Amino acid sequence: MRTERLAAFSDGVLAIIITIMVLEMKPPHGADLATLASVAPVFVSYILSFIYVAIYWNNHHHLLHTPSHVSGLVLWANMHLLFWLSLFPFATAWMGENHFAPLPTALYGGVLLAAAVAYYLLQLAILRGEGPQAKLARALGRDLKGKISPLIYLAAIPLAFVSPWIAGALYVAVALMWLVPDKRIEKVLGE
Amino acid sequence: MRTERLAAFSDGVLAIIITIMVLEMKPPHGADLATLASVAPVFVSYILSFIYVAIYWNNHHHLLHTPSHVSGLVLWANMHLLFWLSLFPFATAWMGENHFAPLPTALYGGVLLAAAVAYYLLQLAILRGEGPQAKLARALGRDLKGKISPLIYLAAIPLAFVSPWIAGALYVAVALMWLVPDKRIEKVLGE
Amino acid sequence: MRTERLAAFSDGVLAIIITIMVLEMKPPHGADLATLASVAPVFVSYILSFIYVAIYWNNHHHLLHTPSHVSGLVLWANMHLLFWLSLFPFATAWMGENHFAPLPTALYGGVLLAAAVAYYLLQLAILRGEGPQAKLARALGRDLKGKISPLIYLAAIPLAFVSPWIAGALYVAVALMWLVPDKRIEKVLGE
Amino acid sequence: MRTERLAAFSDGVLAIIITIMVLEMKPPHGADLATLASVAPVFVSYILSFIYVAIYWNNHHHLLHTPSHVSGLVLWANMHLLFWLSLFPFATAWMGENHFAPLPTALYGGVLLAAAVAYYLLQLAILRGEGPQAKLARALGRDLKGKISPLIYLAAIPLAFVSPWIAGALYVAVALMWLVPDKRIEKVLGE
Numbered sequence: 001m002r003t004e005r006l007a008a009f010s011d012g013v014l015a016i017i018i019t020i021m022v023l024e025m026k027p028p029h030g031a032d033l034a035t036l037a038s039v040a041p042v043f044v045s046y047i048l049s050f051i052y053v054a055i056y057w058n059n060h061h062h063l064l065h066t067p068s069h070v071s072g073l074v075l076w077a078n079m080h081l082l083f084w085l086s087l088f089p090f091a092t093a094w095m096g097e098n099h100f101a102p103l104p105t106a107l108y109g110g111v112l113l114a115a116a117v118a119y120y121l122l123q124l125a126i127l128r129g130e131g132p133q134a135k136l137a138r139a140l141g142r143d144l145k146g147k148i149s150p151l152i153y154l155a156a157i158p159l160a161f162v163s164p165w166i167a168g169a170l171y172v173a174v175a176l177m178w179l180v181p182d183k184r185i186e187k188v189l190g191e
Numbered sequence: 192m193r194t195e196r197l198a199a200f201s202d203g204v205l206a207i208i209i210t211i212m213v214l215e216m217k218p219p220h221g222a223d224l225a226t227l228a229s230v231a232p233v234f235v236s237y238i239l240s241f242i243y244v245a246i247y248w249n250n251h252h253h254l255l256h257t258p259s260h261v262s263g264l265v266l267w268a269n270m271h272l273l274f275w276l277s278l279f280p281f282a283t284a285w286m287g288e289n290h291f292a293p294l295p296t297a298l299y300g301g302v303l304l305a306a307a308v309a310y311y312l313l314q315l316a317i318l319r320g321e322g323p324q325a326k327l328a329r330a331l332g333r334d335l336k337g338k339i340s341p342l343i344y345l346a347a348i349p350l351a352f353v354s355p356w357i358a359g360a361l362y363v364a365v366a367l368m369w370l371v372p373d374k375r376i377e378k379v380l381g382e
Numbered sequence: 383m384r385t386e387r388l389a390a391f392s393d394g395v396l397a398i399i400i401t402i403m404v405l406e407m408k409p410p411h412g413a414d415l416a417t418l419a420s421v422a423p424v425f426v427s428y429i430l431s432f433i434y435v436a437i438y439w440n441n442h443h444h445l446l447h448t449p450s451h452v453s454g455l456v457l458w459a460n461m462h463l464l465f466w467l468s469l470f471p472f473a474t475a476w477m478g479e480n481h482f483a484p485l486p487t488a489l490y491g492g493v494l495l496a497a498a499v500a501y502y503l504l505q506l507a508i509l510r511g512e513g514p515q516a517k518l519a520r521a522l523g524r525d526l527k528g529k530i531s532p533l534i535y536l537a538a539i540p541l542a543f544v545s546p547w548i549a550g551a552l553y554v555a556v557a558l559m560w561l562v563p564d565k566r567i568e569k570v571l572g573e
Numbered sequence: 574m575r576t577e578r579l580a581a582f583s584d585g586v587l588a589i590i591i592t593i594m595v596l597e598m599k600p601p602h603g604a605d606l607a608t609l610a611s612v613a614p615v616f617v618s619y620i621l622s623f624i625y626v627a628i629y630w631n632n633h634h635h636l637l638h639t640p641s642h643v644s645g646l647v648l649w650a651n652m653h654l655l656f657w658l659s660l661f662p663f664a665t666a667w668m669g670e671n672h673f674a675p676l677p678t679a680l681y682g683g684v685l686l687a688a689a690v691a692y693y694l695l696q697l698a699i700l701r702g703e704g705p706q707a708k709l710a711r712a713l714g715r716d717l718k719g720k721i722s723p724l725i726y727l728a729a730i731p732l733a734f735v736s737p738w739i740a741g742a743l744y745v746a747v748a749l750m751w752l753v754p755d756k757r758i759e760k761v762l763g764e
Contacts, residue, residue, distance in 0.1 A: 001252060005202070009248065011578070012206035015585035020214060022659045023593060027667040031674035050659070054652045057582065061574060076370070079245045086213050086241070094218040101222035179649070192443060196393070200439065203397035211405060267561070270436045277404050277432070285409040292413035383634060387584070391630065394588035402596060458752070461627045468595050468623070476600040483604035 006078060007064045011057070013082050017089065018053040021046055024093035042096030045108075048171060049092040052112070055178045056085060056119070063126060070129075077125040081118040087111045105167050106160035112171065113153035120146060149174050197269060198255045202248070204273050208280065209244040212237055215284035233287030236299075239362060240283040243303070246369045247276060247310070254317060261320075268316040272309040278302045296358050297351035303362065304344035311337060340365050388460060389446045393439070395464050399471065400435040403428055406475035424478030427490075430553060431474040434494070437560045438467060438501070445508060452511075459507040463500040469493045487549050488542035494553065495535035502528060531556050579651060580637045584630070586655050590662065591626040594619055597666035615669030618681075621744060622665040625685070628751045629658060629692070636699065643702075650698040654691040660684045678740050679733035685744065686726035693719060722747050 025042045028035045060081075064070075070078075091111040095104040123146070152170050160167035216233045219226045251272075255261075261269075282302040286295040314337070343365050351358035407424045410417045442463075446452075452460075473493040477486040505528070534552050542549035598615045601608045633654075637643075643651075664684040668677040696719070725743050733740035 001249075005198075005252065007578075008199075008581075009202050009206055011582050012203060012585055013210055015582055016207055016210040016589055018655075019586055019589040019593065019659055020210065022662060023214065023596065024218065025663050027597065027663055027670055029670075031667075031671040031676050033676060036676065036680070047656075050652075050656055054649075058574075058648060061578065075249060076245075079241075082209075083238075083241055086210055089213060090216050090218060094222075097218055097220075098222040103222050103224060103227065107227070192440075196389075196443065199390075200393050200397055203394060204401055207398055207401040211401065214405065215409065266440060267436075270432075273400075274429075274432055277401055280404060281407050281409060285413075288409055288411075289413035294413050294415060294418065298418070383631075387580075387634065390581075391584050391588055394585055395592055398589055398592040402592065405596065406600065457631060458627075461623075464591075465620075465623055468592055472595060472598050472600060476604075479600055479602075480604035485604050485606060485609065489609070 001070050001075060003064050003068055003070050006070050006075060007061070010060060010064070010078060010082060014053060014057045014060070014085065017085055018050060018057075021049055021053075021089040021092055024089055024096075041099045042093065045092045045096035045100075048175065049088050051175050051179070053085065053088060055175065056081075056115070059119075059178070063123065071125070074122070074125045074129065077118070077122040081115065081122050084111060084115040084118050088115075100164040100168060102161045102164055105164040106157045109153050109157040109160060109167055109171065112174075113150055113157070116146075116150045116153060120150070145177055149178070192261050192266060194255050194259055194261050197261050197266060198252070201251060201255070201269060201273060205244060205248045205251070205276065208276055209241060209248075212240055212244075212280040212283055215280055215287075232290045233284065236283045236287035236291075239366065240279050242366050242370070244276065244279060246366065247272075247306070250310075250369070254314065262316070265313070265316045265320065268309070268313040272306065272313050275302060275306040275309050279306075291355040291359060293352045293355055296355040297348045300344050300348040300351060300358055300362065303365075304341055304348070307337075307341045307344060311341070336368055340369070383452050383457060385446050385450055385452050388452050388457060389443070392442060392446070392460060392464060396435060396439045396442070396467065399467055400432060400439075403431055403435075403471040403474055406471055406478075423481045424475065427474045427478035427482075430557065431470050433557050433561070435467065435470060437557065438463075438497070441501075441560070445505065453507070456504070456507045456511065459500070459504040463497065463504050466493060466497040466500050470497075482546040482550060484543045484546055487546040488539045491535050491539040491542060491549055491553065494556075495532055495539070498528075498532040498535060502532070527559055531560070574643050574648060576637050576641055576643050579643050579648060580634070583633060583637070583651060583655060587626060587630045587633070587658065590658055591623060591630075594622055594626075594662040594665055597662055597669075614672045615666065618665045618669035618673075621748065622661050624748050624752070626658065626661060628748065629654075629688070632692075632751070636696065644698070647695070647698045647702065650691070650695040654688065654695050657684060657688040657691050661688075673737040673741060675734045675737055678737040679730045682726050682730040682733060682740055682744065685747075686723055686730070689719075689723045689726060693723070718750055722750070 025039060025046055028039055088111065091104075091108045095101075095108045098104045123143075152174050156167040156170040159170070216230060216237055219230055279302060282295075282299045286292075286299045289295045314334075343361050347358040347361040350361070407421060407428055410421055470493060473486075473490045477483075477490045480486045505525075534556050538549040538552040541552070598612060598619055601612055661684065664677075664681045668674075668681045671677045696716075725747050729740040729743040732743070
């Protein structure tokens with residue numbers, strides 16, 4: 001299968017995920033400020049998830065930029081990633097509607113963790129087809145961010161039961177870390 | 192009509208189907224483990240349907256890879272397939288929300304069966320335009336999987352009233368059978 | 383603006399319309415046959431609308447096949463058409479949920495009528511840019527189907543208050559009339 | 574990143590936003606005229622938002638027409654714009670369901686204002702990469718419409734608490750002002 005088609009399908013799914021998340025932010029009954037304020041937690045969790053999906057879209061693009069064809073392994077590794085990303089709307093809404101209660105906040109971290117692991121497996125699947133000398137392998141280098149992120153999520157999940165604010169702060173911190181686009185890949189590809 | 196446009200439209204519809212299915216998994220009221228567990232049956236049926244739509248997307252790609260133009264017959268055979276696939280979110284949610292009760296589980300099998308028949312008719316429509324010597328005809332060969340799947344669904348539908356678990360196991364078995372991408376087509380196209 | 387981009391955007395909107403319509407078919411509470419039967423009217427109206435959107439997608443493709451660039455007039459004529467098509471999910475659900483009551487059935491006809499008029503205006507806008515000698519002008523010829531359809535809808539709307547079944551039969555009849563793809567355009571383009 | 578891919582992703586998101594907005598117009602229970610009339614405010618706000626998203630789609634196309642590659646800055650400025658546009662369905666539904674009450678009408682203006690500012694920042698980000706001599710810079714010229722619109726929204730927000738009708742009239746006025754596609758850019762590009 002040509003990479004273009006896989007990228008176009010993934011783009012479509014990501015565009016839909018990022019947009020339907022907003023459907024979980026139901027217009028409240030009532031037109032006063034207190035009613036609007038009740039939507040605030042869902043809004044905050046929506047912002048966080050919007051940024052996460054945008055980051056995934058951006059990095060996913062860099063990842064699929066290198067190979068011209070994809071194997072069945074890469075195809076299913078990609079579907080596996082899309083599966084976990086498709087759970088963002090659910091996890092986001094459940095966390096927001098319950099005002100960042102411990103369990104929903106931990107579950108949100110679990111979905112983030114699963115997506116990060118799926119992304120890592122997708123990298124492995126692409127690298128396997130390209131060999132260790134490939135552009136992508138060099139571009140990724142030690143891939144510090146990719147290795148640290150799942151560890152932070154792993155720490156955040158139990159910490160959500162201590163205080164959801166600690167977990168939330170860790171999710172925000174990882175998002176900020178990734179907001180910078182992957183210069184490494186850009187640099188090597190630019191050579 | 193050029194095949195590309197039909198493929199792009201079908202890709203769009205499949206990307207939307209696979210993503211909006213998750214909207215049927217409503218965030219439950221309450222933030223404890225028992226509440227989360229109540230979503231489990233919907234989640235399990237979502238996983239199964241996600242895999243089925245992914246399989247259809249993958250095989251559909253192979254199918255439309257061969258012709259460069261499509262006739263009106265192929266166009267409507269494709270729309271017919273998309274129609275049945277568009278019922279996946281409904282059938283998935285109804286089965287999940289009713290905890291795999293007999294009738295919803297049988298209906299799910301009915302939608303799977305209708306989609307499989309529609310896929311078979313789409314193959315016939317494409318083959319008709321290409322002739323028996325065409326690449327696709329050789330690639331499909333005896334098409335064992337395509338012929339066995341509807342028979343299994345046909346068996347699963349009445350069995351759902353004996354035990355939904357048997358039907359469910361059969362749906363999972365067919366999905367696993369298809370998870371392997373269609374090597375036959377890949378092989379002949381690669382020649 | 384290049385036609386391709388307008389066509390791609392329109393395709394996207396049509397793919398979403400045809401797919402989200404199914405979200406209006408809510409999974410009912412209960413797992414018995416009577417419960418399932420209660421969904422039947424919504425299902426029937428969904429089938430009808432699915433076919434209508436598919437017809438629009440198909441004919442829209444033929445229409446935009448001829449020009450290579452589009453003017454601002456064509457762009458907004460196209461948006462106007464998409465607006466009315468975007469009301470299909472609402473009109474479909476309202477008609478289905480009220481079991482084809484007179485007013486919802488008439489409103490459905492009103493949306494069909496508005497979409498047909500918008501399609502006609504889009505044709506005029508494209509023809510205006512192409513001149514009377516253009517391929518499309520010759521292909522459309524007298525455009526009998528395009529002129530008869532709005533008249534039938536116009537008749538069906540008051541008839542819905544006499545008997546919704548008459549109106550429904552007329553909607554089905556027009557759909558059947560259009561199911562045949564537009565041979566005229568195909569023929570002239572093929573020359 | 575190539576501009577095409579960013580444009581395709583943005584197109585997808587805009588196509589979804591414009592279409593899912595209609596999902597907020599819930600089919601009412603009951604089949605009489607009074608019931609239908611109760612949907613009217615939501616319908617009116619839907620029309621307004623449909624036009625706004627269509628305007629953004631059209632102008633966004635002109636904006637991304639000029640650069641061939643986009644920097645990380647442009648990418649995130651674009652995501653920032655999409656974020657505010659993704660809030661249109663929520664703001665539209667809340668305003669419509671509350672029959673243009675002051676606070677929802679003001680909030681709608683706030684989302685319009687934020688989107689306008691985000692669009693302006695996106696322009697700056699693109700211009701920064703292109704330099705002051707670039708086509709786009711000349712095409713935009715003094716960009717009167719782009720500078721007046723946010724000022725009008727800024728005035729409309731407090732005026733919504735005096736009378737929502739004044740605010741609504743201002744929103745409509747800005748939409749009408751923009752309905753004319755950006756001749757300036759078209760002219761310079763056409764040279």
